[in-house]
Amino acid sequence: MRALFVGGPVDNSELDLDGDTPPAHYPPDTGSGASRYRLQRVGRQDGRVAYAVYGAPELPEDEIARVSEERAYARRFQAEEADAS
DSSP: EEHHHHHHHGTOOOOESSSOOSSSSSSSSSSSOOEEEEEEEEEETTTEEEEEEEEEETOOOHHHHHHHHHHHHHHTTTTEEOOOO
């Protein structure tokens, strides 16, 4: 699956994630207490996670959803996007 980032220092960055379930935060475990990106949106294709959208801690959820739609992640991955919850 592909991890996509909205806001913060790595805005509009991407990376590949292993596994079937995206972690709730990225990086998954910093050990430093530093703010981490939160899983906000998930795009599924044929029941499998195609991508995960992570938002910077300071961004509201509606802004992350707006940016995800603007960047057309669902269309790009031919997936259905929904809230991560």
